Amino acid sequence: MKGELSAAMMKGEPAAWPPAALLLEEAADLLVLHRDFAAAVRSSAEVKCSLCVVGIQALAEMNRWREVLSWVLQYYQVPEHLPPKVLELCILLYSKVSEPQVMLEVGSSWLRDQTNKSHSEYGSLMELYLLHVLLPLGRFEGAEELVRGCDALDNEQQQTFLRTICERRCQWTQQEEMHSGAEEQQDAAAETVLGALSQKLLTMLTLIRRALRSMSSHFYTLPYKKMLLATFLLYLVVVRLDPASPTSLPFIYKLVQLFRQAWASVFSPMHRPPIQN
Template identity: 85%
Template sequence: SFAEVKCSLCVVGIQALAEMNRWREVLSWVLQYYHAPEHLPPKVLELCILLYSKVGEPQVMLEVGSSWLRDHANQSLPEYGSLLELYLVHVLLPLGRFEGAEELVRGCDAFDGEQRLAFLGTICESRSQWAQREETRSAAEEQQDPVTETVLGVLSQKLLAMLTLLRRALRSMSNHFYLLPYKKMLLATFLLYLVVVRLDPASPTSLPFIYKLVQLFRQAWAAVLSPVHRPPIRD
């Protein structure tokens, strides 16, 4: 039939897009032919769920799968139970949507009592594993914070010591250069440190700092060479 041929062509198209690493286009391309998620054939929906799960983007199928599973016409299909299971395992549980998963399982007539209990147990186990991962992640972040603060403290102390030495050096230079604006030189030196050590000179964000640095050095150099700022010559 025409519907079967159309479905087969879509399956081939999905596989071709995936092989060309154009998987981001798969869902929009398929919906161009079926217009609404609930109209997707079971085979096409299955491939889309597996594809986006494999590439680590299960959230793409979150609303699509929900719309398809909640459609009353689809609930009478023989593939409904297997697709619901696929949606649970590859979309809802990896995204931590445990309440939605439990709601779907309890409301699914395709499952008997034993299957429903088995799926609810799987959801409970997945929820527990999710909570453990969150606790481990939080503990790791808490351990990293003191280390980060210690590193920043050491860097701040080193920077302060460097600026102190620069200030002393500039103060010593002021004995030779009368009225030399050493504060500007200090600021220029600090900006030089930022540009050379902390910033990437090739980055566009570094250009304002470099421009300001050049201006300050020009002003300081002009002040040194200006006759007004030169110390009087004594016989």
């Protein structure tokens, strides 16, 4: 940020710098001698404005531009009381850091004020606000209303600004359409990917269902005595229970009883499958 704001102000921007070198020197002397900024800004309106200009540049160079507007309003209370030079510098600053929305309400309040319309810089500040705040934010209707209601512009100037607004609106619309088209393509690609994944998942579930059905049919064809014996042996292997141990006999007896109860409750005599040896 260092030095960029000053350079921007010298590239033919609407309002010119004041020939206020003496005021700046006086303001600097007050700060050096008294080290009291609040007292220095009370000395005169011109000195106050010059000190605020210096303060804005200092904050910008220290990359503390977020504090600029609130800091300036400490000394001017409301946006309508900002000097044209201070307002100009704030608009350029926040435009430079791509935060024009900060000045949206401030600039609108200043331009609507009837007292400010008598300033000789009103037309140039309106142009600055239009080009650096309203148009970058896509506020085209507000921009047209501002141009048509500005008495400081003659008919030719108004038509020039209205053409500029129309051109920027067309550019904005084209960009929005391109952005929407890109989003639609992304959504279509995402739907394609999801569709492919869904199809793969459905195929996988179908294969799992078939495998389970095959295993189930195979399970019912197994001899029940062999199946029960295999289950019991598997338990012994997993738990490592010693069947010869006296402590294991009650558990084995209970296990056999549970198998018999399950057999009797699940299969009726009419539908009980034959036990194969």
